[in-house]
Amino acid sequence: MDTFRQDLFRGKVLFCTGGRSGICYEITQTMMGLGADAAIVGRDAKGLEESANKLSKATGRKCLATPADVRDAKAVQGAVKATIEKFGRIDFVVCGAAGNFLVPISGMSENAFKTVVEIDLLGTYHTVKATLPHLRESKGAYLHIGVTLHYRGTPWQAHVSAAKAGVHALSRVIAVEEGPRGVRSNVIAPGLIGDTGGWDRLSVKDYDPSKGVPLGRIGTKMDIAQAAVFIFSPAAEYITGTEIPVDGGDHHLYRSP
């Protein structure tokens, strides 16, 4: 990526939940490509180690695999401790670990709803609580991976819509409480992102969702990574408590039934 200075994040450390794959892997790789070191967090220890090795190899920066389930506060605290032991600081946090599956609310079990709320919302709370002292020290920034699903009533997404609406709200509170200490908090709300495992699992067959997207295409992981770089860069130093839909304008589109 040559839009940004190659050493933009030199000396900085990223802590990224959900960094093993998908959008958060791309964000991590892009930020490491601009000089950051990183710790990635996820449940699958073996997969995480493989991803960390791949990221280091691709960028020449250090990447630490810190396995943890974000639902477990103590495990997240352990991941943060390992990151501080390795790098001595945390500047940027991406709260990106998320669960999702398609199910109408009529068929959604209590445990299914609770599971997604615990991963997406409680997991974000755990991550924020564990990292905040370090972000206060570095005057760092949070980036939460939100959604546009809850801007309207998206069928089969009650659990994710409710959980992520909470994440958007949490981010705004962090922004106003921690702004005076120099900590920023923002949300990127990805639209339809085509090159992810989530897309493969969640898209509905025989339906062309790119139809009508104002910018004329489905998004890519790199679209999200570039927005993340902007949010963490000094170019966004006066931006906090906001949410940026990165969706080609899709959430503004009225689709007739």
Ligand code: HXC
């Ligand atoms: C109905 C389901 C289900 C499904 C799980 N459950 N999958 N219910 N349909 N397809 C229910 C289970 O039956 C169970 O309830 C409860 O959820 C917990 O399931 P477990 O498998 O025991 O939980 P766990 O092992 O903790 O993992 C669940 C999970 C996983 C993490 C939520 O299923 C998952 O989603 N993995 C994919 C992660 C992912 O793709 N993340 C990216 C999201 S992208 P019962 O009642 O049976 O005990 C994104 C962007 C949105 O969110 C964009 C949308 C277009």
